[in-house]
Amino acid sequence: MSSELMGLSEEELLQRITALREEIKRLKEQRYHLIEEVRSLRQKRRGLIERVRQLRDELRSLREERRQLVEEVRRLRQERRELLAKINQAVVELEKQRRIAAELRPLARKSIAAIRRRIEELEWRQQTQILTPEEEKEIIDEIARLEELLEKTLQSRQVLQELASKRAELIALRLKLRSYGQEIRSRSAAISRIDEKIASIRGEIEKLSPEIDQLTKRIEDLSAEIDKLSQEIADRVTALREALTQLQELRMNREKARALQVLRERKKIVEEKLKRGEPLTIDELKLLYASSPEELEEEGNAGEEEAASASS
Numbered sequence: 001m002s003s004e005l006m007g008l009s010e011e012e013l014l015q016r017i018t019a020l021r022e023e024i025k026r027l028k029e030q031r032y033h034l035i036e037e038v039r040s041l042r043q044k045r046r047g048l049i050e051r052v053r054q055l056r057d058e059l060r061s062l063r064e065e066r067r068q069l070v071e072e073v074r075r076l077r078q079e080r081r082e083l084l085a086k087i088n089q090a091v092v093e094l095e096k097q098r099r100i101a102a103e104l105r106p107l108a109r110k111s112i113a114a115i116r117r118r119i120e121e122l123e124w125r126q127q128t129q130i131l132t133p134e135e136e137k138e139i140i141d142e143i144a145r146l147e148e149l150l151e152k153t154l155q156s157r158q159v160l161q162e163l164a165s166k167r168a169e170l171i172a173l174r175l176k177l178r179s180y181g182q183e184i185r186s187r188s189a190a191i192s193r194i195d196e197k198i199a200s201i202r203g204e205i206e207k208l209s210p211e212i213d214q215l216t217k218r219i220e221d222l223s224a225e226i227d228k229l230s231q232e233i234a235d236r237v238t239a240l241r242e243a244l245t246q247l248q249e250l251r252m253n254r255e256k257a258r259a260l261q262v263l264r265e266r267k268k269i270v271e272e273k274l275k276r277g278e279p280l281t282i283d284e285l286k287l288l289y290a291s292s293p294e295e296l297e298e299e300g301n302a303g304e305e306e307a308a309s310a311s312s
Contacts, residue, residue: 013243017247027236028233062194
């Protein structure tokens with residue numbers, strides 16, 4: 001308990017409590033405004049930091065792209081030689097595939113749906129009709145022949161599809177071969193454009209970094225002020241709590257004094273009754289020997305508990 005509160009009257013304590021509450025309110029409002037300013041500055045700094053992060057990500061991406069372009073330019077001639085070898089190999093394979101396709105082309109013209117339908121018809125006849133052994137053997141042989149024909153037809157279709165695919169691949173390889181000179185020029189131009197972008201991004205980062213540092217310094221200064229205000233508020237809250245405690249003790253002591261005065265007056269009445277020789281009740285005897293209102297109250301509570309226990 002602060003020594004400056006000792007000896008203050010109830011009115012003085014109330015004035016002290018009111019003043020502390022107003023001061024706490026003022027300090028909290030001041031701190032709130034600072035916190036809002038810090039929040040705004042942090043949001044702004046967060047936006048700038050995010051922008052710098054995006055720029056650095058873009059810078060890394062551009063550098064990686066540039067590295068890849070340079071590597072591609074270095075490898076173009078080797079790739080062209082490899083591509084020529086691929087084209088020669090593709091031509092050989094295409095000729096081989098053409099010969100195979102020429103042999104299988106008549107089969108590819110057959111209707112797969114018709115073959116499957118005929119197989120289903122024969123299987124249905126085998127399952128639903130009563131056949132002689134010779135007829136059943138003929139159906140089984142015909143189904144086997146049709147299934148073999150179906151397999152060869154599917155294979156021939158696959159060969160023709162592969163032939164078309166290899167033709168398309170060869171055309172694509174030849175187109176790519178003709179595009180090498182253009183690719184080298186386009187990549188060189190792209191490298192020049194990337195160099196310009198990298199220089200521009202570096203300049204923007206160099207501009208934003210000092211601004212972020214200034215915001216950080218301002219936030220740190222305001223945060224220190226907020227901490228100082230928080231400590232002042234805590235001190236005022238402690239002082240307010242002490243003042244409220246002192247006020248409560250003052251009022252309790254006043255109530256105790258009043259209760260003690262009432263006890264004395266009641267005891268005086270009982271003592272006069274005793275002097276006159278009048279009989280005393282149990283409550284009056286308790287009152288006569290009670291040293292404090294609290295003791296009398298405790299005895300009364302104990303009597304009530306005994307009565308309640310007896311009745312139960």
